[in-house]
Amino acid sequence: MEVKGADSKQVTRREFLAGAGGFAAGAAVGAVLGGGVFNLVPAVQAAEAVPGGPWPYVKLDPEVVRRKGYDYYWQGGCMYGAGRAIIEALREKVGSPYDLFPLDMLRYGAAGIAGWGTICGALNGSCAAINLVTPNADVAKIAGELLGWYTNQPFPSKAHDAYAKFKDQKQSAANSPLCHASVSKWCAASGFKESSAERKDRCAKLTGDVAAKAVELLNAYFDGKFAAAFKPSDATATCMGCHIGPQSSLENSLGKMDCTPCHGDPHRK
Amino acid sequence: MEVKGADSKQVTRREFLAGAGGFAAGAAVGAVLGGGVFNLVPAVQAAEAVPGGPWPYVKLDPEVVRRKGYDYYWQGGCMYGAGRAIIEALREKVGSPYDLFPLDMLRYGAAGIAGWGTICGALNGSCAAINLVTPNADVAKIAGELLGWYTNQPFPSKAHDAYAKFKDQKQSAANSPLCHASVSKWCAASGFKESSAERKDRCAKLTGDVAAKAVELLNAYFDGKFAAAFKPSDATATCMGCHIGPQSSLENSLGKMDCTPCHGDPHRK
Numbered sequence: 280m281e282v283k284g285a286d287s288k289q290v291t292r293r294e295f296l297a298g299a300g301g302f303a304a305g306a307a308v309g310a311v312l313g314g315g316v317f318n319l320v321p322a323v324q325a326a327e328a329v330p331g332g333p334w335p336y337v338k339l340d341p342e343v344v345r346r347k348g349y350d351y352y353w354q355g356g357c358m359y360g361a362g363r364a365i366i367e368a369l370r371e372k373v374g375s376p377y378d379l380f381p382l383d384m385l386r387y388g389a390a391g392i393a394g395w396g397t398i399c400g401a402l403n404g405s406c407a408a409i410n411l412v413t414p415n416a417d418v419a420k421i422a423g424e425l426l427g428w429y430t431n432q433p434f435p436s437k438a439h440d441a442y443a444k445f446k447d448q449k450q451s452a453a454n455s456p457l458c459h460a461s462v463s464k465w466c467a468a469s470g471f472k473e474s475s476a477e478r479k480d481r482c483a484k485l486t487g488d489v490a491a492k493a494v495e496l497l498n499a500y501f502d503g504k505f506a507a508a509f510k511p512s513d514a515t516a517t518c519m520g521c522h523i524g525p526q527s528s529l530e531n532s533l534g535k536m537d538c539t540p541c542h543g544d545p546h547r548k
Numbered sequence: 549m550e551v552k553g554a555d556s557k558q559v560t561r562r563e564f565l566a567g568a569g570g571f572a573a574g575a576a577v578g579a580v581l582g583g584g585v586f587n588l589v590p591a592v593q594a595a596e597a598v599p600g601g602p603w604p605y606v607k608l609d610p611e612v613v614r615r616k617g618y619d620y621y622w623q624g625g626c627m628y629g630a631g632r633a634i635i636e637a638l639r640e641k642v643g644s645p646y647d648l649f650p651l652d653m654l655r656y657g658a659a660g661i662a663g664w665g666t667i668c669g670a671l672n673g674s675c676a677a678i679n680l681v682t683p684n685a686d687v688a689k690i691a692g693e694l695l696g697w698y699t700n701q702p703f704p705s706k707a708h709d710a711y712a713k714f715k716d717q718k719q720s721a722a723n724s725p726l727c728h729a730s731v732s733k734w735c736a737a738s739g740f741k742e743s744s745a746e747r748k749d750r751c752a753k754l755t756g757d758v759a760a761k762a763v764e765l766l767n768a769y770f771d772g773k774f775a776a777a778f779k780p781s782d783a784t785a786t787c788m789g790c791h792i793g794p795q796s797s798l799e800n801s802l803g804k805m806d807c808t809p810c811h812g813d814p815h816r817k
Contacts, residue, residue, distance in 0.1 A: 332650050332652035332653055333652070334650065355684075376648075376650075379645075379648050381601050381603065381645075381649075383601035383602070383679070383684060384601055384676055384679045384680045385679070386679055386684055386687055387675040387676065387679035387688070387691045388675075390802055390803075391667075391802070391803060392667060392672070392675055392691060392692075392695060393687070393688040393691040393692035393695060394688060394692060394802070394803070395692060395725060395804045395805060396801075396802050396803020396804065396805055397666060397667040397695075397725055397803075397805070398666040398667045398672075402661070403661070403672070406656045406657075406661055406662070407656065409656065410652070410653045410654070410655055411653045415652060415655055418655055418656050418662070419656070419658070419662040419663060420662075422656045423662035423663060423664060426661060426662060426666075456661075456664060456666055457666060458802060458803065459801065459802055459803035459805060462801065462802040463800065463801040463802065466800040466801065472798075472799040472800065473792070473800060473801060473802050474799055525743055529741075530741040530742050530743055531736065531741065531742060532728065532731065532735065533659055533660070533663070533665050533727060533728055533732065533742050534663070534664055534665020534666075534727065534728035535663060535664045536664060536665055536666070536728060540810065541809065541810035
C-alpha cells in the first residue's frame with residue numbers, strides 16, 4: 280500500500296512531515312487502514328533539518344513479520360533480517376518515510392556485531408525498529424523487555440517448521456542477550472557445529488521469532504496495554520542490591536545481564 | 549554545506565540516487581570539496597524501492613567528530629552521540645541523503661541497550677555509521693577492528709580536557725566491547741559511582757573517542773590504507789583453536805571476546 284497525498288503522488292518523507300502534507304497524509308493512512316495510525320507528527324517538527332522520530336506506526340501481524348525475519352536472515356544476517364522484517368512491514372502498510380530507510384545499514388550486527396558475539400543481532404535490529412516508532416521516553420522500557428524475554432525464551436520456535444530447512448529443532452534458552460551465549464548454548468544442546476546449516480537455520484528462525492515478539496510488544500504498547508514482565512533472577516537481584524542502581528550501596532557497575540554465568544558467587548571465594 | 553542540484557533546490561535522497569540528479573550532485577560535491585567523494589551510486593540502483601547503501605563518504609576530521617560525540621552524548625546517550633557525530637559531520641559536508649537519517653533511532657543503545665550493559669553504545673552507533681557508508685563486503689572488517697581497538701584502549705582520552713566537565717580523569721581499558729565491563733572497570737579504577745557526574749563525563753569523552761577512531765578507520769579505508777591490527781590475546785587464541793572458527797576441532801561457539809574474564813581456564817578445573 281502506498282500513502283497518497285491529495286495530489287495522488289506518493290508523498291516524500293519531507294512532505295509527510297511537513298504541516299499540510301503531514302496531517303493530510305496521516306489522515307489518508309487512517310482512512311485506508313480504518314484507523315490505528317500512531318505518531319502523527321506535528322507541523323513544527325518539519326522545520327528541523329534532521330527529522331526526528333517517532334515514525335508512524337500501525338499495528339502489524341506478528342506472523343507476517345516472523346516469516347520476513349526468517350527470509351531476510353539469509354540475505355543479510357540476524358540484525359538485517361529482524362530490522363528489515365519490521366521496517367518493511369511498516370513500509371507495506373504506511374509507505375513513506377519507510378521507503379527512505381537505509382536497510383543495508385543493519386548488516387553490521389550479524390553474529391553479535393562483525394562476528395564478535397556481543398549483542399544478538401536479532402535483538403539489535405528489533406530494538407532499532409522499536410526505537411524508530413516509539414517516543415523517546417518509552418524506548419528503553421520496550422527494548423529492555425524484549426532483551427529480558429529473550430534471555431528466558433527457548434529458541435527456535437516451531438512456528439517456522441512449514442517452510443524452514445529443518446523441522447523440530449532442539450530448543451535452548453540463552454540466559455543472556457549475547458550472541459556468544461545464545462549460539463554456544465544451542466550448539467551444546469543440539470550437538471551441531473556453529474558453521475552447520477542447522478545452526479544457521481536456527482538463527483534464521485530466532486531472527487523471525489525476535490522480530491515477531493518486538494511487534495507484539497509494540498502492538499500492546501500502542502493499544503495502551505504494554506506491561507513489563509521481565510525480572511532478573513533472585514541471584515542477580517541479590518548482586519544488584521550492592522552493585523547496580525541508585526539504591527545500591529556500592530553502585531559500581533551497570534547492566535541487567537545475569538551475573539552468575541561469568542562471576543559465579545565471587546564472595547564465596 | 550548543502551548539495552545543490554542544477555535547479556538550485558536542495559536535492560532529495562531520491563534525486564541524489566537517480567541517474568541525472570545523482571551524478572550531477574556527486575560532481576557538485578566533488579567540485580566544492582576538491583575531490584574525495586566516495587560511493588557515487590550508479591543510476592540503476594535508484595530503481596529499488598528500498599534504497600541500499602553505501603551512502604556517499606567524504607573524509608572527515610576526527611577532531612570535529614570527537615567533539616560532536618562528546619556534546620551529543622548529553623542529548624541522547626552513547627549510541628546516539630557517536631552515531632550522530634559521524635552522520636551529522638557527513639551531512640555538513642555532503643547534504644542529502646544525510647538530512648533524511650532518523651537520528652533519534654539511535655537512542656536505544658544507551659548504556660548497552662536500554663541499560664542492559666551489552667554492547668557499548670559508542671561502538672553500536674559508530675558501527676551503524678561505518679555500515680552506512682561502507683560496501684557490504686567490508687563492513688565487518690572495519691567494524692570488527694573498531695571493537696578490537698576498543699578492548700585495549702585506555703578511556704577516556706585527554707583530548708576533551710579543554711571543554712569537558714572534568715579534566716585528567718583516570719583511564720582504564722575494558723578488555724571487552726561490553727558496556728558492563730567498560731563501566732565497571734572504570735568505576736573500580738576511579739573510585740567513582742556509576743551514577744556520578746564523573747562517570748557520565750567519562751562516557752561522554754569515550755563516545756567522542758570511539759566516533760573519532762571510527763572516522764580514522766574510514767578515512768584510511770577510503771584512502772586504500774586500511775589494515776586490521778587487532779589480534780585476540782594468546783589465551784583466547786588457544787581457546788579459539790578448539791572452539792571457534794572453521795579450523796577449530798569442536799567449532800561449538802562464536803565470537804572474538806576475551807574468554808578468560810568469564811571462563812577462566814575451564815580445563816584446569
